[in-house]
Amino acid sequence: MKKRHIAYCALLMVVVLGACDRKPKRVGVPTHTLNWTGSDVARVMIGPIDGGEPGSSPNERPLGHNEVPPIGFQAESCCADLPFEWHPNLQTTVRWSRDSMPFNEQDRTGYEWLTATVKIPPWQRGGGDLMVVILPDDKIKVIVAEPGINWDVLKVRPPENDPYVAKGTVMLDLTRSIMSHETWAAYKRKHNLPADIDARLDKAASAPAEAP
Incomplete structure (x- = not known):
């Protein structure tokens, strides 16, 4: 009986230690809105990702005259709820408002709500900050940057044939x-x-x- 008890305790210890080694299933990360456009971007709402909680991303002003795009690295919100590991066909639906004529007080018809469902490209190391990339022509991309990434790599505009860029539609x-x-x-x-x-x-x- 004593030997059986010792064997049971040893098995339980293996199970507990194994559980301690498991990676978390989800992680909360800061969000940023990277604006490549001359429109004001506001109220960026990120839908559930793989069954997680919805999130949001900061408002972002239009690009200024002679300003180098994109802007928005400094502002961040909390949080986006991500699975710890990427898997194929991971996607989210983003809603945002944009004002293509933010300084025209006489004509407010440039203010619209848009929505787009976008696939999220792979990441490798548990996931870092989430970037909502607003592009001209009402296009959008969602990127999960990896921890410790050189942020300069995110300052490159996605190519026209990028499969992870989606076209927004007006709501x-x-x-x-x-x-x-x-x-x-x-x-x-x-x-x-x-x-x-x-x-x-x-x-x-x-x-x-x-x-x-």
Whole structure:
């Protein structure tokens, strides 16, 4: 009986030590918004990544005259909830507002909400800061930098054929909700929206949510 008890304790110790050696399943990391555009970027919301909690990324001002892009390395928010290790087809949905005419007080039709679902490229060593990269033409990329990375490598604009760059689409319902009646009317004329767009948006808003 004593030998059996010793053997059981030894087995339990192996199990406990093995558990101590396991990597954590998830990690929280700081977020940054890297802005390559002349638009003001705000309210960047990061959707759940692989079942984690949603997060956010800082607002970021437009590029200034003769300023070297991108800007946004200094500002950070907490946090993005990541799996400790990357796996294929990892993705998230990002929503953000951008103002393409941030200094035009007479015309506020440049303020829009956008959304894009983006695949996240691989990282190797547990994951460091998360970067939401805002590109011209309403394009976006999400990068998880590795701990100890030389940040200069992130100051290179992604190529046009980058498979991890996604094109954002305007969310007309949210865009309408942030505009005055006069601005929304001007926005509809500017973008030649169909005459029944308000009825369509109202119908979509009143439709029951799809079952999970």
